[in-house]
Amino acid sequence: LHIENIGRIKAGIVGATGYAGVEILRLLLNHPEVEISALSSVSFPGQNITDIYPNLQGRIDMELVGQEEVITRSQVVFGALPHGLSEDLAFRCMERGVLYIDMGADFRLKDSDEYQRWYGESFKHPQLHQMAVYGIPELFRDAIKTASIIANPGCYPTAAALGLAPAIRSGLIEPEGIIIDAKSGVSGAGRTPTQNTHFPECQDSFSPYKVAMHRHTPEIEQTLTAVGDSRASVTFVPHLLPVSRGILSTMYARRKSHCSVSVVQEIYSQAYENERFVRLLPPGQTADIRRVAYSNYCDISIHEDRRNDLLIVVSAIDNMVKGAAGQAIQNMNIRLRVRENVGIDMVPSAF
């Protein structure tokens, strides 16, 4: 990468008017080591970003340009595109020595067959997929430090992986047949209005969707398999919560041998003791999306069902921060040798 440490990092965003794109922008506007170099949008070319997002008035005054211009002007490019559009973008970034952080699904799955099975498409640039590093810092920090392409994880996979990884790595639970009952705020559905995100029908509603068919399933299994020593399988059922922000996953796993919840608590405590953005809650507390909203935290609480010998782990994140933009910036910080929490150290509010 041609990253010269002269002055602030020049960061560009491709797909800046989608929710993931604009959340990266919003956070970077308070990142002391970064300056926004360029923003692109297919939907609103030539308009000012504040025309689309008036909430940003007074903080930025920038016209939306094309992708090429973003690549040209930037040292790091965040690509927030619908899946299938990122490979070419990554390729062009590689050609120019620009760090590429992908917010979409294109580089998350390592196995091209699995990608074909769940997304119905095949890899165009297989060599890029070998370069890509899956960006959950708490699990794969070393690889991120030298990556040229970072596949920023999906929101659900982030919450699931952080919640289950220590238990799997330590052999506390069976990696097969884990049930992940996940609930996400509506911002996860993106910016485009639809009938089921129309306020009068969405408010006071709650429902699952894509039951056991969601594309984040293989991504979760890939990570859990990677941290353990045998193939993991999960039943993954997402639900739509009538809130804007937050994912909470309630995860049920069979214990391998009876190991008390206090031992599990201790193992998790060690696993995350040096992690700024993972908070293992004390026994008796339960993770809550309210307490991580608008922050980069992942809160985890540990429970058990003794009667049925299950370990129950609950994890909560802000789907747009630790589940998307915040984690992307965390990855950028790691790669570009900025202190890891710079720009993403928001303190959550109780109300």
Add this chain to the structure above:
Amino acid sequence: LHIENIGRIKAGIVGATGYAGVEILRLLLNHPEVEISALSSVSFPGQNITDIYPNLQGRIDMELVGQEEVITRSQVVFGALPHGLSEDLAFRCMERGVLYIDMGADFRLKDSDEYQRWYGESFKHPQLHQMAVYGIPELFRDAIKTASIIANPGCYPTAAALGLAPAIRSGLIEPEGIIIDAKSGVSGAGRTPTQNTHFPECQDSFSPYKVAMHRHTPEIEQTLTAVGDSRASVTFVPHLLPVSRGILSTMYARRKSHCSVSVVQEIYSQAYENERFVRLLPPGQTADIRRVAYSNYCDISIHEDRRNDLLIVVSAIDNMVKGAAGQAIQNMNIRLRVRENVGIDMVPSAF
């Protein structure tokens, strides 16, 4: 029972100012075969019910009296009291030949040891417990027809039992190790304000509580055991949803033998074909609390995870209607030979 079919049914409510009590009142005000005979409240004696609930202005003008007066004036008494207070009330109703419908937990569990284990108290009038009938009409209608004491089920157990009973009864699933991930609106927490139901902290929040320790667990197991042929066990994890009304339960069960989801759909369809208040959704739809709110419906959708060989059933009710007051009136109608849907036939709204 001394129920004379001259004129309208005289119905009284003990505990009329709690949420369950006032919801029964609200529904009965539009029940053409019922007149409200008396209302009691320990918290607001002597006050008019409209002082506590101004939403009822113009519909009722009645002072809150004592329990004795409610029993004396009524042919049917709905008891909406904290657990532990209903046995004496039921006893007095029995003495007077008054039908008693209990909204609390006192008469739900048949096994006194189980009651002791989960509620920390023992039965005072064991003979009353033998008389009490557990009031889910779709499962136990015949017994309800002649009952003197009806134990109105808990909200979570209603949603769980209706969602799982056909599969268990037909031997489609293993009755052991069922996982019930349930989500309830805040009205289920009752009328008393607390920190975690304080609007600024409750809105935009979502969290589990009493993980695998909720008192509805043995009630669910009792019903599932009753409809099947062997002991059922469940892991039950409730969550608090930032909505007022609704329970949605996502339930994961191991299939006994591989039986396709279309067969399951057909068995459920037959099980509920004559039931006014259970709607089996067509394949491809998912149950949603929005579509049952303020109605007595239970919506059920059937799904599967082929990869892990699980049946996934989703059921949705309004926790205060089918999960409490509506079902209580349904039980009253059945017992007192009123057409079952009278007074509780509300059409849900999409918005």
Add this chain to the structure above:
Amino acid sequence: LHIENIGRIKAGIVGATGYAGVEILRLLLNHPEVEISALSSVSFPGQNITDIYPNLQGRIDMELVGQEEVITRSQVVFGALPHGLSEDLAFRCMERGVLYIDMGADFRLKDSDEYQRWYGESFKHPQLHQMAVYGIPELFRDAIKTASIIANPGCYPTAAALGLAPAIRSGLIEPEGIIIDAKSGVSGAGRTPTQNTHFPECQDSFSPYKVAMHRHTPEIEQTLTAVGDSRASVTFVPHLLPVSRGILSTMYARRKSHCSVSVVQEIYSQAYENERFVRLLPPGQTADIRRVAYSNYCDISIHEDRRNDLLIVVSAIDNMVKGAAGQAIQNMNIRLRVRENVGIDMVPSAF
């Protein structure tokens, strides 16, 4: 009108898949004197209404047809169309002797110049406008009793007119310069998803729109002028509330002579003492949309600012019920000699 009182009233809805249309349908499904004869929709021809509104499953099974078929099969037609499309529909209903109740704006304004000014279009069938009766029963009941075309009022004008009419009629306030600060739930924006009704942006938001330019302004002024003895003028500012249902209007008027708030209370009390659907709240209470939601009530509370000599009236309705579908059915009941509250006597809930 060719309305024969044999059996139930045959009611059809043109525009049945919009929010106003489907709310009429939802309420009529519980109206004992009505049967639904036909439903039309330009957007979803040939589909079953339950495909569009799954909440209605189990209550109706009817295919969407064309407008002509609705007219042919019905004794009363509710037209729920965008403005500009109702005159022809009304004309065809008149030709067939079918009662027409219009949910749109086409027949609300009597003055064609005023209509031209605010809607940019002119009357096509001026004679129909002379026949049309403006349907606020509490103010114009006698005219409604014999009307062939009923212009069902807008939601904001209903709340404003009911709140201010007694004060204007009794000469308590200046009819000029009244300020109406109104707040509406999002269902008032209709079924079509837009950016500002997209859940993640709408929730936790609050903002005015069409400040002093909303088309309900002349409609409010027309009614207030009609009930008083001189021309009324209002400043009308609507806001979008992050709730589905409800309008609350806070209205500020200069008192003509100092007349105590208790006298005003008494005059309002007399004005509405025989009205089922208007509830004048006792002194000290304030109107709240929660307490009228999903009901046909209009709650009114009376206040004053002695320091600045203003009368302040607050009125609350459900914008889709008393502000649309409920009032339309109330009008139908009056016109067709059904008891006025039949089918619309819902009791509001406190939670």
Add this chain to the structure above:
Amino acid sequence: LHIENIGRIKAGIVGATGYAGVEILRLLLNHPEVEISALSSVSFPGQNITDIYPNLQGRIDMELVGQEEVITRSQVVFGALPHGLSEDLAFRCMERGVLYIDMGADFRLKDSDEYQRWYGESFKHPQLHQMAVYGIPELFRDAIKTASIIANPGCYPTAAALGLAPAIRSGLIEPEGIIIDAKSGVSGAGRTPTQNTHFPECQDSFSPYKVAMHRHTPEIEQTLTAVGDSRASVTFVPHLLPVSRGILSTMYARRKSHCSVSVVQEIYSQAYENERFVRLLPPGQTADIRRVAYSNYCDISIHEDRRNDLLIVVSAIDNMVKGAAGQAIQNMNIRLRVRENVGIDMVPSAF
């Protein structure tokens, strides 16, 4: 003041467990020039602040102490107490040379009679009231620069004053008879749960309260009188919005002479051109609480009703940030010569 510029500012909070107190704490935790010296709480003495506010876990680990200890350890004390308790606290801070910033109402009104009239109490330390500076930086920055006691304004008065001050100062509007229709999120009601902030009753509700009787009325009038040249009077009606954060005020004022809205826009533009935290929206946009939530911005939009010759100004703030904690820190920054936006420069989110 004994403020030595060696190292970070030592800031203490009295009443740290109320909503205003903990919001100051939350913001100061990200203030690079401040360290938290001590926190007091009457309600939870001896507990750790994270026991009360688990959202702060990982960011602070501090036991709640007594007021004296807070004063002793601090260079600046924020007092977030119910009114009537701040004078003694301020007195003790003055004795020790500690800067005191009061979040309550005690020092806001200059006129003791007015204070007596609205709060029913009299000044205990009149000399302190002469020292106190009313802390809206955009209006009174110079006085704040040297103040020892800063009376942090109420939330409603902040929104009203910023929205109206330029128009009054420039003589565009009559200062008498201004109508302020204000709507606040529920966090403004504080931490203590009550019936009307109980989620099931608060959600989907909307209602005014303390109509024309709210104690913020004289505070608003005092500020508007101070910036103009004659006595201002307002009719102030607050409403409770079902959101956690935000105040939006819609303000109606008679224009003194007809002056076009574009001139008003220009005057406001000049008034706030150097203000970081006031954003005058371009013509055609309307202020929205969503776009200022969790930020220190005040957004203002200018409108008119030509038909009734009114200027209509809409202002929006986060009631807990610009309306409380953010403004308090802004005042601290000004007084202690820190750059004004440090620690409070949050970028609002669109969703």
